[in-house]
Amino acid sequence: MSNRENKITILDIAEKAQVSPSTVSRVLRNSAGVAAKKRDAVLQAVDELNYRPNIFAQSLASGQSMTIGVLTQNFGSPFYDGILQGILQGLEHSNYWPIFADGRWQPTVEEQSLTLLLDRRVDGLIIVGGQFDEAALQKVAAETPLIVVGRELPTMPDHCLYLDNFQGAYQATKYLLDMGHRRIAHITAAVGYQKSVDDVFRRRAGYEQALRDAGLEPDPQLVVEGDLQQQSGVLAVEMLLARGRSFSAIFAANDQMALGARLALYRRGIRVPDDVSLVGFDNMPSAAYMVPPLTTAHQPAVPMGEAAARAILAMINGRIPDLPRFEAELVIRESVSRQR
Amino acid sequence: MSNRENKITILDIAEKAQVSPSTVSRVLRNSAGVAAKKRDAVLQAVDELNYRPNIFAQSLASGQSMTIGVLTQNFGSPFYDGILQGILQGLEHSNYWPIFADGRWQPTVEEQSLTLLLDRRVDGLIIVGGQFDEAALQKVAAETPLIVVGRELPTMPDHCLYLDNFQGAYQATKYLLDMGHRRIAHITAAVGYQKSVDDVFRRRAGYEQALRDAGLEPDPQLVVEGDLQQQSGVLAVEMLLARGRSFSAIFAANDQMALGARLALYRRGIRVPDDVSLVGFDNMPSAAYMVPPLTTAHQPAVPMGEAAARAILAMINGRIPDLPRFEAELVIRESVSRQR
DNA sequence: CTGTTAGCGCATTCAT
């Protein structure tokens, strides 16, 4: 702890306010009626002595840590940042405080991080993405209030907060189709790489369904796998070009890969959107500043984070959280052209 | 805390291992020699009972929280993310855990956040950027080990970790000069807006000095103020264009504004780098994926974060941290062309 | 090297 602390304890203020320690505790926690006079005296003493309750003593005595554990998979990725910001906002006036841990998409690290959070005796847990299997998550949920963001778990629907990825991808692909594109490539991500790959899988399914509904058979040669990072978008386009199948549009499973794709096209002298149109997913902050600005399926990360925070607070208070549904909304920008 | 906890305490494992609680504590903390046999028995009991020390009891009894408070100014900005990642890495095997708080560039919020971290009895504090004045920081430093990242405070050099912004900006500007540019615009940021504005101020100074050293007098008409966000880069270029002064290159005080500038130029049909060259600062992750890839002064955010973590650990252990110096390195990419 | 004894600062019974 800090070196020369305010070694002021509840006893000091009890003495100064001429009441018993329990009374002080009562007014501080508002846990029982206290005579107005005594309350004021206590409050004044607290103020004058600049008293700061010892949070550890509080937690030890009360059994509550007033913290929420947040387990993410990579700090600093555009999408996760939005979630974290939302959580911060959602917790704002709640007395609860978030504690973050990063699983770095590595199962072992993820497990350790979870353990660390549990060791910290968090009152609730928000797990964003990740690779824990459902059984493991169920065990966790049995012991601690839990919200899982960004995954759709069949057996625990009342713990999950996610976006309809299928619908978002369908919409994005349909937009390209409506703009006259027929040969639409897709950059997906390899299973087991990153993110609740469910997301990416559903996006691919939405893409394929949109094609079928338009009477087109998906062409496996037009689908390439990346790993969700920018660089893999570059490689994906190289791969696509190497295959020699023509295409007039690319739908990338996330904006980061779309960014990489954009660069690869630039390097090849392929113009966007004149020669090839480009659509992403997530609406990451810089999507609007890409050149040209990127059309993308809008994933409302911040609202999702807020909802997660609210939900976990509800659970902690024994209420049943109402989990809103999130739909992706296509944000149309200049990276798509109409095909003759 | 989690609902049905392992209510296993140190007493349980003491009993099971046939030793006293203090011995258990000793082996767990490695705070004194314990007979190998007893140690093994303890360890085994810990394992079998799946014992988890109560961190609050530990903190209360020991007076240490084993946490490091990290006060940033905006979660989710490319530069700060790098710092946070670095801190995470630097703390990795240390038993210390970071607790984050966000000041959102609002002095009141910043102050509250600091109070919250102090209430949490952090053992050390890393303040990234921010607007606290030096006197306030000195008071904090007197009570708690403190490292300030990204600010250069004259009176507390042994607490600061920062980049030589002057040098970085000088280098960036000189590069443009070497490439034949003579009319070089600069996008800076308004004082009092964001960030330890010192940074931005020093960058401007470096820009001006480079011009002077090349025999050019800085033209105030070629300097515009933004607020470090992308959008302000757009507006800055609009402003520049409206002023009617010609320029062949822009040096933006950070990459985010460079990104906005890029978009504004695109909208005006001004080509980069053919018509106007562009240089940024920070080397944020997507700078390499801009079209064209952005030349930028490389600010090693992750290493700085790591250094901060190491330094604060050193201070906590009563050692004098060695604070490395960081220099900006220009990363040359395709956003700059040679001027005839 | 090890067990015993006191707290750490607060919340929460239980009396009154």
Add this chain to the structure above:
DNA sequence: ATGAATGCGCTAACAG
């Protein structure tokens, strides 16, 4: 409504 007493789980002297 309020004070006294007890314990949360662990660490740190203190003795041996």
